[in-house]
Amino acid sequence: MTIFARFPIHKKLQFMTLLSLLALFLISVFTLFYHKGTLLEDRKIKTQNVVEVAVSVINNYVQWEKEGIMSPEEAQRKALDAVKALRYDGKNYFWINDTHPKMVMHPFKPQLDGKDLSKVTDPAGTPLFMDMVDVIKQDGKGFVYYLWPKPGLDQDKPVQKLSFVQGIPEWGWIIGSGIYIDDVNAVFFKQLIQIGVVIVVLFSFFITIGHFITRDIKTSISRISQNMVILSEGCDIHVQDQDRRDEIGLMARALVDLSKKLKQSKETEAYQKQQEARMREERATEMHKLASDFEAKVQDIIQNVAQSAMHLSGTSEQMSSAMTQSSDKMNASVTNVGDMANNVNSIASAAEEMSMSVKEITYQMQRSNDLVENAVKKIEMADSHAQALSAASSRVEEVVGLISDIAQQVNLLALNATIEAARAGEAGKGFAVVAGEVKNLASQTEASVQEIDQVISEMNVASQDILKSLEDIKTSSEEILSSSHAVASAVSEQDTTTDEIVRNIQMAAQGSQLVSSSINDVSSDMNDTKQSAFDVSQAAQDLSKMSERLRSEVADFVSGLRA
Structure with a gap:
């Protein structure tokens, strides 16, 4: 006998419902965290794409400089103005520094323009601009993690940021733009709440449906069990649920057949007892005769x-x-x-x-x-x-x-x-x-x-x-x-x-x-x-x-x- 044989059917059904809901919850959590990673990866690709767009804008000016359409100073100035005016997703921007590193242009912190950035670190001690220079020297472009103040928020409380930087070798510039991780988390938590609401609704729906199904099965099986007890005591029964098309209906119809067969068996047993009594009487008479002859x-x-x-x-x-x-x-x-x-x-x-x-x-x-x-x-x-x-x-x-x-x-x-x-x-x-x-x-x-x-x-x-x-x-x-x-x-x-x-x-x-x-x-x-x-x-x-x-x-x- 297995451990499940110790519990009634409605407990087993409730356990199966809870187990299904738990599986649904675990799958949802796994999906959310997988979606979070996918969301971050999408944002990284998007950031890389917008930086490449800004690079293409600068490359136009570089090309015009090479063609002599503009002087180097005019080309760089107009390029800086064009990049400084670029925005995406509302407040996301681009900045430019050189490989020294020294800030060339920052749209929200102009006080940093022309400033040496080699000693600048984030609150965690990361030399973020030096890391950018290293990435450009190694691969020409790449991602850098660091802490940075978010526009519109307390500037003394920087948040984690992920930036994509790419070099402009003709002018020695490094152009970059980044996303704030808390924006990704905000989107993730928003989706989490939405999915959580859906899960709660589904949980409630499944629990309600499971409750009704369990109660239906429990009630039907209880009636069948009571009828079987009554039938075992030799009494007549009235079986319900015969018109059902599920297994309970099959059990009910089988119970009716069993009742009929038991009734026939009783009649057959009574007839056999009568026949046995008659045979005993005949055998007694025959034995009496045999005894007399013997x-x-x-x-x-x-x-x-x-x-x-x-x-x-x-x-x-x-x-x-x-x-x-x-x-x-x-x-x-x-x-x-x-x-x-x-x-x-x-x-x-x-x-x-x-x-x-x-x-x-x-x-x-x-x-x-x-x-x-x-x-x-x-x-x-x-x-x-x-x-x-x-x-x-x-x-x-x-x-x-x-x-x-x-x-x-x-x-x-x-x-x-x-x-x-x-x-x-x-x-x-x-x-x-x-x-x-x-x-x-x-x-x-x-x-x-x-x-x-x-x-x-x-x-x-x-x-x-x-x-x-x-x-x-x-x-x-x-x-x-x-x-x-x-x-x-x-x-x-x-x-x-x-x-x-x-x-x-x-x-x-x-x-x-x-x-x-x-x-x-x-x-x-x-x-x-x-x-x-x-x-x-x-x-x-x-x-x-x-x-x-x-x-x-x-x-x-x-x-x-x-x-």
Whole structure:
């Protein structure tokens, strides 16, 4: 903001008027002083011209003397008389002195005629006549400044005078005439007064015109400013000066246009408010409908999730119970296999004593056959349980797939809920938090499902290993049974086949140990599967709880949308 922005317009206009008047005054003063110099220069030229006229008069007499028309004395006398009678501008005159200097002729001071002027000075001490001689000797003519009494005034108070002198070399004269500076000053001051009067008149005229113009502009702008204030308050205005052709008229017409546009803007704003109110009502109705549809869909999905969670929990409990039963049966199988191992050891002992008693061998072989048949039955039962375990593992895989699908649906539901909460703004912040927790739980559930799936895959591999081991044990047991029958039918060949029987019995003992170890591994895997089933059951229960909480948050969110 410039310094001029601090002042009102009428002050600026007054300042411009005063500045213009000051410029006019300064220009007038400069012109006057320039005119004064010009006036003095004109007077100097005029004085030089009249002196040259007087010189031409004297030169006529000089020429007549040379031609012999007049004698020197007569020519000089008549020349002096002619010059003595010359006047210009009223009282201005000519005088003549020689180069001595000595006064030859002075029309107003005849007492100086013939007087030596070499010692004459003005009050300022200027040897004026000696200066005249010097000018003539140097240039033949020129101007000289000095003080000299003015005719008609006090002779004791000389004034400044400027004289032009020119030499008459034939007679040794110096003719001169001058102007008084106070005459020039008088003319200057007279003109100064005249111009001053004109300036005062112009000043008065400009000030008056400036005053009326300033008042007109100030009044018009004040009216426009007041109308703008009234218009800013929202009231109607009556604008004047519209018919003016200057900028104020343009501003007045622009203000009228602004008033019309503001009025139209108010009407448009009122119409927009009505439209916004109608749109808010329509949006509220639409949001209410969307909330109802959203609530119904979410409730249906939550119900499905809850049912799936309950089904998953029941399936997990069934799987855990089945794992418990399988574990008990596997423990029984371990005991039977241990018994079988002990019996095989007994058979080995009996084989060593086979050479002592064939009857004892026959009895022991019959008992061995019974035990082997019983072991085969147990192994077949263990094979059946292992197949059931494999089927349960497949069922667990299906349940895990169902849990994964449910977790993905919950994750998608949480994502949709987060989007709806973001669209709802402040009203959906709580719902967004719950949706985020549900999404995290779904992600955790999906991670747990992946871990369970990995455990089940490992359990399936172990089950296949168990089935293969049981097949091997079954094959070994059948071989033992065949060997036992061979021993029973070939007692006579006991001595030759005893070593082979002992070797086969040792292999059967090793197979029994392998079966026992495999069954222990299967039992450990079953325990892990049981723990995973328990974790799945817990996750299903947590999912059911979060579904209920999600149901409550959805209800609150929908209520907030409907409010």
